[in-house]
Amino acid sequence: MSESISAPLLALNFCTNPACSAFGSVNATDYSMAKDRRNPQIACIRCHRISPIMWPDELSDEIRSQDEYIQHNLSSCSNKKCPNLGHNIQLYPEQYYAFGFSGDKRRYRCKACQKTLVDRFSVTNPHLKVHVTILALILTGFSLKEVADKLTIQAKTLNDHLKSMANMCRQKSTVFDHHWHNSAKRLLLGTDYCHLQPESDNGVLWICSADLDSHYVPQQTFNLSHKNRANSRRLIAKDTVTSINTAPSHPASHALIDVLQAWRVNHHNRSHRSNPLHNKTQLNYPVTSLLVTPLYSATAHFMQLDQWMDDKEHVVFSMPFEPMLANGALYGSPRLRHNNALDLIYQMDDAQWSEHKAGSKPQVLSINKYDKPWSLSEQWRLRGKAEQRAICQVVEQHLSLKQAHQLPKLSPISQYMDRFHAMFKSCVNEPRRKRRPEGLLPLLDIYRAWHNLCHQNKPGETPAVKAGISEKPLSLEQLLQ
Known part of the structure; x- marks a missing residue:
């Protein structure tokens, strides 16, 4: 039933039919949801378009996965709980302390979480x-x-x-x-x-x-x-x-x-x-x-x-x-x-x-x-x-x-x-x-x-x-x- 559709779920599953009067609507009364365990779906009651449900937690996992790929092996803080996560040393120098050297490579410390990292691209x-x-x-x-x-x-x-x-x-x-x-x-x-x-x-x-x-x-x-x-x-x-x-x-x-x-x-x-x-x-x-x-x-x-x-x-x-x-x-x-x-x-x-x-x-x-x-x-x-x-x-x-x-x-x-x-x-x-x-x-x-x-x-x-x-x-x- 529409009453069970939460706001975070509607933010990712609203009607995308531009010809429908409910296009973009996040009003739960415009939708109904079938809780099939194998294939849960959501339907717009105006245009009757049915779509599989996108889950907010799964989308968060996908975004995190893409971020990890983009940030892998770059010169940035890798602490997942740090606000400086993924912030490159070259672009955000104010967020790091210079912290000596590791061999010939420069070493830095994150000001927010104190994590130490080595800039492998400094040589x-x-x-x-x-x-x-x-x-x-x-x-x-x-x-x-x-x-x-x-x-x-x-x-x-x-x-x-x-x-x-x-x-x-x-x-x-x-x-x-x-x-x-x-x-x-x-x-x-x-x-x-x-x-x-x-x-x-x-x-x-x-x-x-x-x-x-x-x-x-x-x-x-x-x-x-x-x-x-x-x-x-x-x-x-x-x-x-x-x-x-x-x-x-x-x-x-x-x-x-x-x-x-x-x-x-x-x-x-x-x-x-x-x-x-x-x-x-x-x-x-x-x-x-x-x-x-x-x-x-x-x-x-x-x-x-x-x-x-x-x-x-x-x-x-x-x-x-x-x-x-x-x-x-x-x-x-x-x-x-x-x-x-x-x-x-x-x-x-x-x-x-x-x-x-x-x-x-x-x-x-x-x-x-x-x-x-x-x-x-x-x-x-x-x-x-x-x-x-x-x-x-x-x-x-x-x-x-x-x-x-x-x-x-x-x-x-x-x-x-x-x-x-x-x-x-x-x-x-x-x-x-x-x-x-x-x-x-x-x-x-x-x-x-x-x-x-x-x-x-x-x-x-x-x-x-x-x-x-x-x-x-x-x-x-x-x-x-």
């Missing part, structure tokens, strides 16, 4: 030459096996080097992420997802958010966990198979309206609209890691972004037509929603849509009377068909319909993901990694730092330079020293 990288050589080789297409052969080192030694390089890259990324978060009062963020290993069928999803103006990638998340808490409700059980195995609906043509309709049918055919793994009757479940239900990972992903958004006047989240991402953004952005500072937009473009060319006046496009309407604009060409853009404003606060149709494309995110899969194809598709996806995480940490700080879309212009947080591109030596 020059002793393996800099080897690390630069490794990175240069893998960026030019050599497989890890070929790199190990060229350097005449064991595979385990190479993996140890990669982990050390990943720690250095995450340390660099932490500093630049901090400056990026403080660089603008208004942000335009695009978010997309894909399968980390498309050919493996192991259920691991990769969620990325990027600044669509500068192409800087501040956050990427994976639905993997290394800790198994007994009876954890956010984890996908190893023996779980779905009862629905619906073949995906294919569009009748390449026209944007047909593609949009096919996507809508696929979403409605899911056992849960916010679970892209809905029809996986068999998973090559990871051997040493655990799979997290995608909506928990997506919500924690946006909560990681939301914690930096206190001073933002206006934030736009733009994404492809995917309920998992939209619901994750709604659940995971409470500060932005309460401050009326959030615009949330579904966006679909034809491949040849030009960002720098005005489109026609947007026309209302009603796909289904139970869903919020879309709008369609076109760019006419002298020859050939018109290019189309479809927009659905799930939450609109500051952007008019015309302004929404002038937003940049989401292609920087898809290009970022496609480039990783192309550059590290041999590693991603290596048969023995199909059930060991955690081995790719160091490469992803290195790749994000390289993309943000070293990769030049134009001569002298990296995403960090374009965002105004770096004076010039970093060399590989500067990235890894």
